[in-house]
Amino acid sequence: MAIPKTNKPAGKAPSAAKTPATEIPEELAAKLEEEAAKLAKTLKNVNEQARKVEKTKVEEMYNAGGVVNDLMTNQSDKIKKKIVERLATVTTMSTSFFYLAAQFSSIFTDEECKGAVSNGLSARVVKVLVTIKDSNLRAKMLKKAVEEGLSADDIRAALNTKNARAVASKAKAAKSAATKPPFRVFTQASDRADSLSQSIGFSTEAIARISKVSEDDKATTIDTLVTFRSQIESIVEEGKAFLKHTKSLVAKK
Numbered sequence: 327m328a329i330p331k332t333n334k335p336a337g338k339a340p341s342a343a344k345t346p347a348t349e350i351p352e353e354l355a356a357k358l359e360e361e362a363a364k365l366a367k368t369l370k371n372v373n374e375q376a377r378k379v380e381k382t383k384v385e386e387m388y389n390a391g392g393v394v395n396d397l398m399t400n401q402s403d404k405i406k407k408k409i410v411e412r413l414a415t416v417t418t419m420s421t422s423f424f425y426l427a428a429q430f431s432s433i434f435t436d437e438e439c440k441g442a443v444s445n446g447l448s449a450r451v452v453k454v455l456v457t458i459k460d461s462n463l464r465a466k467m468l469k470k471a472v473e474e475g476l477s478a479d480d481i482r483a484a485l486n487t488k489n490a491r492a493v494a495s496k497a498k499a500a501k502s503a504a505t506k507p508p509f510r511v512f513t514q515a516s517d518r519a520d521s522l523s524q525s526i527g528f529s530t531e532a533i534a535r536i537s538k539v540s541e542d543d544k545a546t547t548i549d550t551l552v553t554f555r556s557q558i559e560s561i562v563e564e565g566k567a568f569l570k571h572t573k574s575l576v577a578k579k
Contacts, residue, residue: 377446380446380448380449381443381446383449384439384442384443384447384448384449384452385439385443387423387426387427387430387449387452388427388430388431388434388439389431390423390424390427390431391424391426391427391428391429391430391431391432392431394409394410394413394424394427394428394431395428395431395432397409398428410424410425419540420538420539420540420543422539422543422547423540423543426453426456426543429456430452430456433456433461433464434456438465438468441468441472442455442468442472445471445472447471447472448477448478450477450478450545450546451471451476451477451478451481453478453543453546454478454481454482454546455467455468455471455481458485463485467481467484467485470484478546482549522561526558529551529554533551536548536551
């Protein structure tokens with residue numbers, strides 16, 4: 327006689343549920359449809375409001391930039407800085423917002439701004455476009471953003487694949503340096519090292535101010551910091567190789 331493996335009395339197996347496991351019970355299905363309809367209406371309204379807010383942000387960024395540029399006309403760099411700081415204090419917006427807005431207003435035409443707004447480009451997309459110095463490339467990326475609905479990350483990725491001009495510029499600079507006397511190459515390198523040292527110092531100081539940057543600007547700010555940090559890491563490795571390569575030569579001096 328087999329030993330039972332359970333304390334439960336033997337009997338018929340429980341009948342299977344009327345509703346298959348892959349289907350929603352009728353009562354729940356009715357409630358689901360009702361709630362889904364409510365959510366669809368609410369979320370549609372939320373998305374519409376979000377699009378309106380985004381359009382307003384782009385418009386007001388452009389307008390704010392125009393105000394900044396008007397106030398800065400014929401002013402010294404010191405006064406320009408004070409103007410931006412005062413605007414930031416009164417409006418509680420970040421100084422980086424006003425510098426970016428000023429660039430936006432200077433670089434984009436009224437038509438381009440209207441096009442960005444009417445096509446629903448987000449403020450983040452506009453911020454990336456503003457950083458493109460080449461006007462032809464910027465216009466091309468603006469058109470692609472409108473026609474293809476590119477996000478800020480899409481544009482950054484596209485720009486990273488379009489660095490042929492930067493590569494060509496580096497090759498040209500390398501060719502030019504190869505024809506210069508070593509003294510001139512070392513002198514120019516020393517000047518640039520001083521400039522880089524200053525940039526690192528300014529960037530180190532700016533890190534403490536990231537917490538004061540608006541949420542809209544924070545993602546772009548940190549992305550830029552990461553890029554700069556990667557460049558420094560590369561320079562550090564090249565610097566180590568340079569120091570090792572020149573160690574014996576300097577020791578003879």
